[in-house]
Amino acid sequence: MTGVTEDIQRRPPTSVDVARAAGVSQATVSYVLNDNPNARVSEKTRERVREAAERLGYVPHASARALRTGHSGLVLLPLPMARTGRLAQEWLDALGDALNDAGYTLVYYGERKLKGIAAARDWAALRPVSIIVDSERLTKASVELLKSSGTRAVFGIGSEPSPLVPSMVLDHRQVGELAARHLVERGCRRLGAIVPREAGIDVMGANRWRGVCRVAPDAARLDLAFSEDEARELVAGGDLPDGVFAYNDEYAMLLISALHDAGLRVPDDVAVVGADDLPIASLMRPRLTSVHFDPTANPVELVTLLDEIVRGEREAADGTVVDLFAPRLVVRDSA
Amino acid sequence: MTGVTEDIQRRPPTSVDVARAAGVSQATVSYVLNDNPNARVSEKTRERVREAAERLGYVPHASARALRTGHSGLVLLPLPMARTGRLAQEWLDALGDALNDAGYTLVYYGERKLKGIAAARDWAALRPVSIIVDSERLTKASVELLKSSGTRAVFGIGSEPSPLVPSMVLDHRQVGELAARHLVERGCRRLGAIVPREAGIDVMGANRWRGVCRVAPDAARLDLAFSEDEARELVAGGDLPDGVFAYNDEYAMLLISALHDAGLRVPDDVAVVGADDLPIASLMRPRLTSVHFDPTANPVELVTLLDEIVRGEREAADGTVVDLFAPRLVVRDSA
DNA sequence: CTCCAACGTTTATACGTATAAGCACTTGAT
DNA sequence: ATCAAGTGCTTATACGTATAAACGTTGGAG
Known part of the structure; x- marks a missing residue:
């Protein structure tokens, strides 16, 4: 209706478009915009190219570049x-x-x-x-x-x-080892380690447990899903170790909560170590001993x-x- | 030293390589591997192409494809x-x-x-x-x-x-509104909402606080960084509302821990609502009332x-x- | 026997870029 | 004046792919 130039496909501008606008060749555009040190282009031309690129809103085509450069x-x-x-x-x-x-x-x-x-x-x-x-x-x-x-x-x-x-x-056995050694030094006789049943973290759990075993070969492996019922059962089952590495802080909180409900004291009856040292670790009562990770x-x-x-x-x-x-x-x- | 073919650059195979190996043209390879419905290729050839592509370990070049298709x-x-x-x-x-x-x-x-x-x-x-x-x-x-x-x-x-x-x-004002309404229905007279000082979440905090204000226009805005010292100060300052929306579960735990240390009871002296409904929410004592998010x-x-x-x-x-x-x-x- | 359509394949081209190679022109040294 | 050595550009090409268009065969209808 209005003009003839209206129906031009409005596709993203290419380096050729920039070249045309700046009155130079496409190669020059490439040289300028990439600051190629092997190319010699006068400052005046550089300015013209940059101005044109800016004005047209030129964005290099990552795929084309990748294809070319390999x-x-x-x-x-x-x-x-x-x-x-x-x-x-x-x-x-x-x-x-x-x-x-x-x-x-x-x-x-x-x-x-x-x-x-x-x-x-x-x-x-x-x-x-x-x-x-x-x-x-x-x-x-x-x-x-x-x-x-x-x-x-x-x-x-x-x-x-x-x-x-x-x-x-990140060697998870070291994590378990660190926690176990502390528990032993603290005077714990029997150690245990929680291994979460959740898929994805179970592998890390098993590795941490193995680390505990390096310090206490007879450590108990306590498989546990993150649920209050399971935790209660675990505690009710009796025969609990007096030192437990709880895999991480959240499991530690789960365990401690179950222990409290059963009338057991932490750390007097059961000592508990977490991992991750989440912000909430120092907010728990008792304050949670935890394995911290330094990058x-x-x-x-x-x-x-x-x-x-x-x-x-x-x-x-x-x-x-x-x-x-x-x-x-x-x-x-x-x- | 050994043979002449040794020094051939081992670059990733292209569709041209596949074509050569299968004894067809590159176009045919493209037709076959993309299952182009407009192309007619005999089943015998299709099989040959697929076999060659598999054997050479052909992987299409995403950039080249992107360049071509736009x-x-x-x-x-x-x-x-x-x-x-x-x-x-x-x-x-x-x-x-x-x-x-x-x-x-x-x-x-x-x-x-x-x-x-x-x-x-x-x-x-x-x-x-x-x-x-x-x-x-x-x-x-x-x-x-x-x-x-x-x-x-x-x-x-x-x-x-x-x-x-x-x-x-996700309208965070709704979150605050929901928490505030519950606190009011519960009988709280003065409401407050924690707004974290941490960059990145402060904006969400402010929005949640605004939601609280929609229910209780005179609600107190409690700016707080995640630190036990700050929390202690806040509680010691006195003049605390009797109902607080704590931004999220972690801040709720921080606040409750400070309240306990100061000898205040939850919820009797101060009622607290968290948000996110983390797994630990139901492990806290008292068990934490929290805003849960359903996708x-x-x-x-x-x-x-x-x-x-x-x-x-x-x-x-x-x-x-x-x-x-x-x-x-x-x-x-x-x- | 001729012509046409359908089939199976190939040839040719464009996408947007980076860069090697070439070219016209200027400058300074000989 | 002549040549070599810059200087500031342009021309040409290739990267790997998708697809339109062209092409040679074959079979069947007329």
Whole structure:
């Protein structure tokens, strides 16, 4: 109705559009906007290009760039959001910031259904430059697939170091060991450790229990779901150890509440140690003794390592292990 | 040293490689692997292509595909991991699954430094097909930029409906209102609400307080950092309301612990209501009355909506509001 | 025997970018 | 004046994919 130019498809402006607007070639636009040090462009032209890009609202097309350069600059983190604890999340956010500063982009890629090699294929499709993933999800075949599809740095993350790739580790046995040693020093005769029945955390629970066993080989394994009924039953069953590592602070609270209801005193009858050192730990009565986690791996240093591997300046040995958190006991009143 | 074929660059196989291996053209490979219904390929050839792709470990190049088709199939979620609560995270994971089923890919894009239009540019570079982002981060200019760069469905998420785009909302005033109404019905004369001083959640705190004010216009605003010292001071200051909405369960525990230390009884002297209904709520003594959140927005339905908007089958009115969670009071002993 | 339609496949092209290579022109040294 | 060495740009190309269009065969109808 109005004009002829109206019906022009309004698609996002490309570097060609910017070039046309600035009266230069597309190559010049690319040189200027990427500050390519090998290119020689006069300051006057640079200004014209930048102005045109700004005016048109030019945004480079990440896919096109990735296709051309061969890598996407993406660091993939295929973890479900809900599973990781708050501490780990804050650490991961810090990692994301550090990666940003180094020119990478951390992508939490929240996909869970695909298993084994199919999952690896899915990750590889994005041509990430690096990937940080649960050690258990990595097989020899999937690592090979990733590497051959251009992923330079594959990291595992989990309780155990991976034999396949460098890995970031939190050894849960140490956690149990730390708690158990304190309980023994405190004078406890029989130890026990709660192992949660909830899927997802049961593995960590079992590892922490094994750590307790390293100190007290005859420690009791107390399998428990997070429910008041089960806790009551456990306490009513009698024959309870006089020192219990309760897996974490929430389970500790569950246990202590059941003990109180049964008329038992903490720590006199049963000493209890939690883990995570949540803000509520020092609010409980008795105040909860808990395993605190100090982040040890500096995200910035980790990014440096990653960057070196990506650039090929360093070949990471498969056995490289980065400790994520150092467990430390905070002694209060419950044990 | 050994052979001549050794030094061939081992780059990820492309559809051309698959074509060569199967003795067909690259186009045929594309037709087969994408099950393109407009193409006619004999079953025998299909089989050959699939076999070759499998054997070579072919993985399609997402960037190349995105460049060709014009969209990446990505749904961007630029949220820091640490900020959202566990409930929200589980919901978001469910959303991710639903999106997967519909052929999209949810990407938690954890970048925080960029502000305003610069952030929008950063998002747009990935050419996402849709984006779900804090309502406060969206300006008129950034929405325009996103849309003009090909993002079909822009959603806001937050406490308030966005005037610019359809939004997913959890109205925190309702939360405060719900708690306050219960306290009043219970017989409390003077109400108060804790507003956390921690950055990031202070806004939600203020909104919940406003909700309390809708029921009790003269309600006291109790600004509080999460520290036992501050809580003690607050209680020692005297002149405390006889009914307090404590923002959430953790703050409730902080407050109750301070009240106990000061010799005050809950709920007789001061009634306390929490929120989030954490597992520990029913373990506290007295058992904590808390606002529970029921997820109301079905992720599958939301994905359907998103898909329709993306396909252009439906134009979402800017005012469209999707309620995320319905608050509901769980009455126990603390109020 | 011819012509047409259906079938199965190939050829050609474009998406937006980065960069190697080339080209015209200027400058200073010889 | 001549050449070498810059300087400031442009031209050309490739990355890997999806798909429109073209193409050669085959079978059957006329």
